[in-house]
Amino acid sequence: MPTSIKFKNFNACIVINSLVSFVIAYYFVVFSVNLFSIFLAKSLGFDAELFFYGFILSGENWTDDKVIVVFLLGNSFSLLLALIFERLYKKQRRYLKKQKIFFLWVYIIALTWFLGNVIVGAIFNFGIGAAFNTLRMPFLIKAFLGLAAIFLLLFLGNKAQRHVMISANLYYPILPGRNVGNYFKHQIVMPAFLGILIIILFKVPYLGHFKYLDLYILLPLVFFIAGLYFRIGELGEISFKSRRSTGAKLKDIQCGLAYIPFIILFLILIIIRVGLRDGLTI
Numbered sequence: 615m616p617t618s619i620k621f622k623n624f625n626a627c628i629v630i631n632s633l634v635s636f637v638i639a640y641y642f643v644v645f646s647v648n649l650f651s652i653f654l655a656k657s658l659g660f661d662a663e664l665f666f667y668g669f670i671l672s673g674e675n676w677t678d679d680k681v682i683v684v685f686l687l688g689n690s691f692s693l694l695l696a697l698i699f700e701r702l703y704k705k706q707r708r709y710l711k712k713q714k715i716f717f718l719w720v721y722i723i724a725l726t727w728f729l730g731n732v733i734v735g736a737i738f739n740f741g742i743g744a745a746f747n748t749l750r751m752p753f754l755i756k757a758f759l760g761l762a763a764i765f766l767l768l769f770l771g772n773k774a775q776r777h778v779m780i781s782a783n784l785y786y787p788i789l790p791g792r793n794v795g796n797y798f799k800h801q802i803v804m805p806a807f808l809g810i811l812i813i814i815l816f817k818v819p820y821l822g823h824f825k826y827l828d829l830y831i832l833l834p835l836v837f838f839i840a841g842l843y844f845r846i847g848e849l850g851e852i853s854f855k856s857r858r859s860t861g862a863k864l865k866d867i868q869c870g871l872a873y874i875p876f877i878i879l880f881l882i883l884i885i886i887r888v889g890l891r892d893g894l895t896i
Contacts, residue, residue, distance in 0.1 A: 626868035628785060628800040629808070632715055634875045636809035640832075641882055643695060651688030652896055658683065663893040666886045667820040668828060670893075678748045686745035690697045696724035702870055707780045712872050715801075718781060722802075725770060726838060728832040729763040736760030740827040764837050775849060778802060778842065783854035787870050788818035791850045795834025798842055806835055816883065 648669050652662040658680050661673035674680070699720040735743025736756040745757050782789040782797050799841035810832060814821065821829075837861060 617813065619836075621804070624785075625800045626866060627794075629804045631712065631869070631872055631875070632801050632805035633808050634872070635715040636719050636723075636805045637733075637812055638875065638879050638882060639716055640809060640813060641886065643692060643720060645886075646695060647689060647692050650691040651684055651856045654688050655680075655684050656896065658682075658729065660820075662686070664890060664891050664895045664896055665820070666890040667823055668815050680805075681748040682745045686742055688740050691883075692724045692727040695708045696721050699724065703777065707777065708783070710784060712784060712875075715781060716875075718777060719794055721777075722774070722835070722838060723784065723832075725769070726835045727831060729767050730834040732763040733760045733834050734827060734830045736763075738827055738830075740824070741831065764834065767837035768841040768844070771838035772844045773841075774838070775842060779849065780801055780854075782852070785867060786854070786867055788851060791847075794849045795846050799844070802842060803839055805812050806839065810835075816887070823831050835864055860864050 648664060651669075652664060652669055655662055655671050659674045660671040660680075663670045665671075671684070699717050703714055703721055706717060731742040735741050735746050736759055737743070739747050743756075746759075778798060778801060779789060779794060781801060786793075786797075810829075813832075813859040814829060817823075863885075
């Protein structure tokens with residue numbers, strides 16, 4: 615049974631497939647971090663309500679220790695997700711398995727969520743920033759950590775060039791060096807931009823509930839993308855070999871829309887919006 619639908623516009627096909635994986639990965643990361651943070655808060659005696667746009671804690675008085683546990687340790691769970699899914703992607707990237715793009719996006723988004731928290735937290739009392747303030751961290755140190763997070767995103771974006779290039783084996787038998795920039799645009803840049811736009815629209819009318827700071831956390835993705843494009847002109851051609859586990863190799867350029875992720879995304883959005891509209895007490 616075929617798992618994809620033929621689509622005439624090759625580049626648009628790449629964008630749509632990656633966009634669907636981006637949005638699924640975003641909600642996977644955010645709700646994993648939120649649930650882990652809620653678990654920590656519950657262990658400290660808080661009551662928690664989970665909404666499609668975030669979570670609210672009540673029933674206990676905040677102390678320094680509780681702030682650090684919930685907002686520093688809770689958000690640090692995203693770093694663990696990034697490490698796990700980067701390893702999973704490494705094991706899958708050589709094969710013709712479209713779900714590996716989900717692994718790649720979970721790695722990128724989870725990494726951005728953690729380092730974006732550090733960047734936003736260096737300026738605002740939100741997320742990891744609340745823990746910074748509880749620790750009475752001087753502004754210069756917070757500024758240094760924010761700048762370090764930016765440079766780390768640039769560095770890791772540059773290191774991810776090969777990760778993204780190898781994902782082209784889903785669509786190309788050979789990826790010429792001159793086409794790498796164009797491929798990055800359709801596999802990463804446009805899906806990220808459109809995905810963030812969808813996430814923003816999905817949060818309406820609660821877009822400003824956390825003073826937009828929850829959206830700012832994802833914006834440092836631009837630094838990862840900038841690193842991805844650093845010295846891109848020096849990247850050479852890459853030829854993809856067939857793998858025994860799949861017994862398949864593309865003979866020409868081709869792309870089909872994967873409809874199963876569409877169904878998964880549709881169900882996720884409906885469940886989140888309807889099921890968590892009025893909050894779920896945990």
